[in-house]
Amino acid sequence: MDPEKLYDIVYLQGLCPQCGGPVKELDKDTSSGRDIRLYHCGKCEWSDSIDVGIALWKALSSEKDS
Ligand SMILES: [Zn+2]
Numbered sequence: 001m002d003p004e005k006l007y008d009i010v011y012l013q014g015l016c017p018q019c020g021g022p023v024k025e026l027d028k029d030t031s032s033g034r035d036i037r038l039y040h041c042g043k044c045e046w047s048d049s050i051d052v053g054i055a056l057w058k059a060l061s062s063e064k065d066s
Contacts (some may be wrong), residue, residue: 003051011052018052030055 021043029036035055040047
């Protein structure tokens with residue numbers, strides 16, 4: 001599945017792309033400057049990390065630079 005679709009279904013709608021069940025956010029990693037979140041579905045055991053955009057701290061610091 002393409003990342004944009006995953007972003008929409010999982011991040012915006014909070015649904016599992018495989019079974020349509022609710023997903024849970026397990027982890028969040030912004031150390032790379034991107035906001036990467038790990039999602040997991042308890043129903044079908046689907047799990048993936050989704051890049052949801054630039055991390056907040058990165059967005060704020062680049063705003064300061066310009
Ligand atoms: Zn599922």
